[in-house]
Amino acid sequence: MISASTLILFSAASLALLLSPGPNMAFVVSHGAAQGSRAGLAAALGIGLADLIYTALTAAGLAAAIAAWPPAFDLIRYVGAIYLLWLARQTLRQCAKSEPGGTPASQPALRIFVRSAVNSLLNPKAMLFYMVFLPQFVEPARGHVPLQIVILGCLLAAASLIFHALLGVLSASTRKLLNAGAGKLGSRAQAVVFALLALRLALLSKST
Known part of the structure; x- marks a missing residue:
């Protein structure tokens, strides 16, 4: 259904996009560095779930319908910015509750998974x-356009999951290099990442 040349081109383009720094990468790295590989993997799984949901929405045409209504873009990005600021606040509160000189308690993997998604x-x-x-890689002449989108979306989701999982594990290794009193520093850095992502999201324009 999908030609080999299209799959190769799609795989190369997907790899290039995954290697470009972005909010998902920052989310995984900040959790892996602050709370270890388990947290990094949970964040990667959350991103994978979100990718599958967006694939389903795209195949159903809902994503295009939402994007066609301009206020929807602003509504989603402002809600996202508020959510990230809330995460930053929760991270700082958790850090404040930890013992002086100790490390903040690790968050449950399920909570990180849901937050990431x-x-x-x-x-x-x-x-x-x-x-x-x-849609750039869909070949209408081969038919079954929604199915092509699902196949390509699942391939991208799988590649994204593997990439972010490796990133989460690797970023967790930096945590082991920190001294015993650096746990709070990592959590504060994580809160800063959330706040910066919120600012970035709030300042986005649809044309960028």
Whole structure:
């Protein structure tokens, strides 16, 4: 259904996009560095789930319908920015509750997984990415366009999961290099990442 040449080109383009720094990469790295590989893997799985959801929305045509209504873009990005600021606040509160000189308590993997998925879904750039990127590799002449989108989307989600999982594990290794009193520093850095991502999201324009 999908030609080999298209799959090769799609794989190369997907790899280039994954290597480009972005909110998902920052989310995984900050959690892996602050709380270890388990947290990094949970964040990677959340992103993978969000990718699958966006694939389904794109195949159903819902993503294009949402993007066609301009206020939807602003609504999603402002809700996303508020959510990230809330995460930054929660991270700082958790850090404040830890013992002096100790490390903040690790968050449950399920909570990180859900937060990661929500964070990715509330990024309007992800919606536009799936709406614009995936259709470029669809071959209408071969038929079954929605199925082609699902196949390509699942391949991208799998590649994204593997990439972010490796990133989460590698970033966790930096945590082991920190001294015993650096746990709070990592959590504060994580809160700063959330705040900066919120600012970036709030300042986005649909044309960028």
